Amino acid sequence: MKENWNGFVGNILRIDLTSKKIVKSALDGKTAQMFLGGIGYSAKILWDELKPGIDPLGPENKLIISTGPLTGTLCPGSDSWIACFKSPLTNCWGETRSGGGLGPELKRAGFDLVILEGISESPVYVWIHDGEAEIKAAVHLWGNPIPETERLLRREEGGIEAKIVSIGPAGEKLVRFASLMSEGRAAARCGAGAVLGSKMVKAIIVRGHGGISVADPEAFISVVGKVEEGQSRLPICGTREGAFGAGTMSWLPFYNKRGVILTKNGASNCWEGKGEEFYKQLKEKYVIGSRACESCTMGCGQYSKVKEGKWITPTTKGPEYETIAAFGHYILNDNVEALIYASYLCDIYGIDTISCGATIAFAMECYENGWISKKDTDGIELNWGNMDAVKALIEKIAHRDGFGKLLGEGAKRAAEKIGGEAPEIAVHVKGLEIPAHDPRGSYAGKSWAVQYGTASRGGCHIHPQEPSVLIGYYGRLGFKESDWPGITEPLKPEGKGKIVKWTQDYGNAVECMGICKFHSFTSPAITPAEYAAMISAATGWNISSEELFKIGERVSNLQRCFNAREDIRRKDDYLPKRLCQVPAFGPYSRVPETAITREDLDAMLDEYYEARGWEKETGIPSSQKLQWLGLSEEAKQLSKYLS
Amino acid sequence: MGKAKVLAVVPGRCRQCQRCELYCSFSHFKTHSISLASIHTVRVHGDGLSLEPSICIQCGRCMEACPVPGAMKRGAKLEIIKVTDKCTGCGQCIPACPFGLITINPDTREAVKCDCCDGDPECVKHCPYYALVYVDDDKVTELTFATRIIQR
Numbered sequence: 001m002k003e004n005w006n007g008f009v010g011n012i013l014r015i016d017l018t019s020k021k022i023v024k025s026a027l028d029g030k031t032a033q034m035f036l037g038g039i040g041y042s043a044k045i046l047w048d049e050l051k052p053g054i055d056p057l058g059p060e061n062k063l064i065i066s067t068g069p070l071t072g073t074l075c076p077g078s079d080s081w082i083a084c085f086k087s088p089l090t091n092c093w094g095e096t097r098s099g100g101g102l103g104p105e106l107k108r109a110g111f112d113l114v115i116l117e118g119i120s121e122s123p124v125y126v127w128i129h130d131g132e133a134e135i136k137a138a139v140h141l142w143g144n145p146i147p148e149t150e151r152l153l154r155r156e157e158g159g160i161e162a163k164i165v166s167i168g169p170a171g172e173k174l175v176r177f178a179s180l181m182s183e184g185r186a187a188a189r190c191g192a193g194a195v196l197g198s199k200m201v202k203a204i205i206v207r208g209h210g211g212i213s214v215a216d217p218e219a220f221i222s223v224v225g226k227v228e229e230g231q232s233r234l235p236i237c238g239t240r241e242g243a244f245g246a247g248t249m250s251w252l253p254f255y256n257k258r259g260v261i262l263t264k265n266g267a268s269n270c271w272e273g274k275g276e277e278f279y280k281q282l283k284e285k286y287v288i289g290s291r292a293c294e295s296c297t298m299g300c301g302q303y304s305k306v307k308e309g310k311w312i313t314p315t316t317k318g319p320e321y322e323t324i325a326a327f328g329h330y331i332l333n334d335n336v337e338a339l340i341y342a343s344y345l346c347d348i349y350g351i352d353t354i355s356c357g358a359t360i361a362f363a364m365e366c367y368e369n370g371w372i373s374k375k376d377t378d379g380i381e382l383n384w385g386n387m388d389a390v391k392a393l394i395e396k397i398a399h400r401d402g403f404g405k406l407l408g409e410g411a412k413r414a415a416e417k418i419g420g421e422a423p424e425i426a427v428h429v430k431g432l433e434i435p436a437h438d439p440r441g442s443y444a445g446k447s448w449a450v451q452y453g454t455a456s457r458g459g460c461h462i463h464p465q466e467p468s469v470l471i472g473y474y475g476r477l478g479f480k481e482s483d484w485p486g487i488t489e490p491l492k493p494e495g496k497g498k499i500v501k502w503t504q505d506y507g508n509a510v511e512c513m514g515i516c517k518f519h520s521f522t523s524p525a526i527t528p529a530e531y532a533a534m535i536s537a538a539t540g541w542n543i544s545s546e547e548l549f550k551i552g553e554r555v556s557n558l559q560r561c562f563n564a565r566e567d568i569r570r571k572d573d574y575l576p577k578r579l580c581q582v583p584a585f586g587p588y589s590r591v592p593e594t595a596i597t598r599e600d601l602d603a604m605l606d607e608y609y610e611a612r613g614w615e616k617e618t619g620i621p622s623s624q625k626l627q628w629l630g631l632s633e634e635a636k637q638l639s640k641y642l643s
Numbered sequence: 644m645g646k647a648k649v650l651a652v653v654p655g656r657c658r659q660c661q662r663c664e665l666y667c668s669f670s671h672f673k674t675h676s677i678s679l680a681s682i683h684t685v686r687v688h689g690d691g692l693s694l695e696p697s698i699c700i701q702c703g704r705c706m707e708a709c710p711v712p713g714a715m716k717r718g719a720k721l722e723i724i725k726v727t728d729k730c731t732g733c734g735q736c737i738p739a740c741p742f743g744l745i746t747i748n749p750d751t752r753e754a755v756k757c758d759c760c761d762g763d764p765e766c767v768k769h770c771p772y773y774a775l776v777y778v779d780d781d782k783v784t785e786l787t788f789a790t791r792i793i794q795r
Contacts, residue, residue: 073675074665211668211676228769292660297771299658
C-alpha cells in the first residue's frame, strides 16, 4: 500500500556504485515519525547499515544526502540538504549541511533521501531528474575545479536551473577535510568531499518539476505568514546592517570584542581591532552583492571580488565569518585581499576553510617552534601571516603534493606524525578542528567547551546547535533567568551542561525538519512552538514542541550510540589543552577566569551526562534512556556490541 | 481609459530567494512548485549578481498567439489577462511569452499564467527584500528611475 505523504515526498533513492544498480523505495512511515528526515532518518539508516570500525574511505561507507519534511516549502529558511556518513577526519559520526537550492530541487525531483554506497571503478556523476536516476561517466570532469565542473556539467544535463553538488580536486585526492560544493556554498566539514571522492563520484546533478504539498495548507500558510511578519520586525532579519542580512561577516566586530575568535592557533581569543577592521574593509571595498538560499527571508550570502592587484579573483561566494577568522585571526594575516583569495582557492578546490586555516595555523606554530623546518615544508617559509606561503600550501593540500600530503590529513593526524609536543598545540576535538567560537570569551563562554566536547561530529559550533541560541535569546524564548542557572555568567562552569543539552536537542530537531539553523535565532518570531505548528500542518501528524525536543534528543542519543560503537567515550569529550589556558595575549589575558581547569570540564561533562541520562564514567547512553526514547532495539544492539 | 496597475521590480533588491515563486504556486495550486509559478527569479551562475526576476507585464502576446477564441481574456478593470476554462492546453502561448513565464499545468492541461492574484499579488505582499511592487503603470518609470539614482 502506498502511503500518502505530506511534507515528505516519500521516496528513497539508493545508488550502488559498485554494481551500478539503482533502487527506488518508499520512506518508512514509522522511522519518519520517530526521526522526521535529515540527520534523524540518516542516523537510523547508518546505524542499521554501517558495520563498526569500517574504513570511512572504503566501499562499506555510505553517504546519504538527505532533506527534511519542511525542505522546499514556504517555511522560512527551508533550504537544507544534509550529508551524513562516517567521517574520514574523525572516524565517527559525520554530518555536514548546506543551503542553496539542492535540497528543494531533490524533493521536486521526487526524493527525500539519496543513499550512495559501494565504490565505482572509474569517475562517474549521478543525474537525478523527475523520479529517475542515471549513473554517467565523468572521466572528462575528473580533475577540474568546481566552477569548471559545474559549467561543463550544465551543458550536458539540466541546464541553468539544475542544481549541482560536486567535489573539487581535493575531494578526488581524498584530502580528509575536502568539502562538497553547491552553488558556491559549501557543506565542508568532516570530509564529505573525500567520501564522495573515494566513491569516485564527481558530482550529483538534480532537476525536478514536481511539487511539495502539505497536509493542511490553510493552517500551514497562516503560521508561515505569522512567522514572516514577526521576522520582518526583528533587527537581525532582512537587509539591515549588522544583521544576518549583511552576512555572517557582520558578527566580526562584536565577536572579536567579546573574545570569541581564536587567534594565532588559539593562543588568544581576540586580535584587537582586527574584527572591526576586516568588516569595514570588506563591506566598503570588496562585497558586491548578496544572495539568499531558496525560501530564505534573511539572505545572508555575501559575494565579493578583488578587482585588481596580486590577489585578483572573479566574483566569489563569501568570505563568511568562519573563513575570515580561519585565514585572518588563526594565522595572523591582516591582508583582506589575500584572505578573499584564500577563500576563493578553497572554494574552487573544494576544501573546508575552517579545517584548512586551522591546520595551516598549527603548521605555522610548529615552524615557529622549530619542530618542522624548511626541509619539511618544501622550502616554504611558514611565518605567521605569510599569505604567499598560505597560497602555496592550499595548492599543495588540494593536490596532495609534498608537504600538503601531511597537512591534508588534518591537524590531529599531522600532529601525531610530527610527534613530540605537537599534539599539545593541535586545536581539535575528536579530530575536527575547532571553529572561531572560543570557550574563553565573554559571550557564551564555557558552554562552547561542552558543545565542542559532546557534539556528535566533534569540535563544531553549530552541529547540533550554538549554545547562544538560548544564551542570547532566553527571554524571547519565554524563559526567565532563574530557569537556567549560570546563563548570565559565561565564564562559570555552572549550568552549562543543561543549557547545551537543551540547545542540542533543539538544533537536532530543526536539522531533522530540513531548516537552516540561522532561522532558529529569530525568536520570538520562531520558537519551538512555531516549528511544531509548521511541522504538524505540513506532515499532518500531531507533533507538539515537547515531541519535537524528544525527536532531537532521540537523534543525539542514536548518534552517540553510533559513536560509542566507534569507541568514542568520555575521554574523547575533553577540550584541547590550548583552549583551557588563559589567552597568551590580548585583553582576555588579564582575566584569570577564562582558564578552564580539568575540574571545570569534569563538572560540566557530569552535568551534561546527567541531563542526558548517559553513564557518567563512559559517556554511553543508558539503556533506560534509550528505551524511554523508543530505541529499545538499538539499546539491545549496542549492549551486545559492547559486551 | 482607466488606470492600469502593473507588477514591477525595484532594481537591485532581489536576492533570488524564490519565495515569490513558492507563494505563486502555493496560492494557486496549494503546492510548492517552481514550475507552476508565473514569476521566476533569474539565477545566474558565475559573475552576474544583479539580475531582476522575470515578471508578467500583461503585454498580451500570449493572447495574440492563442488560437482558441475566448481562452484568454483581458479584464476590464485592471487589464489582467486571464486563462479561461476554454483553454485546450495547446501551448501556442508558451513561445509567444517574451519572458518564458507560461507553462501548462500537467494535471489540468491548462495554461498557467500570471493573474496578479486578482489585483492583490501574493508575491508582492511576501517579498522579504521589498523587490516587487504593484503600482499604477505611470508610476513605474518614476520608481525604478529613482531607485537607480539612489543606488549610484
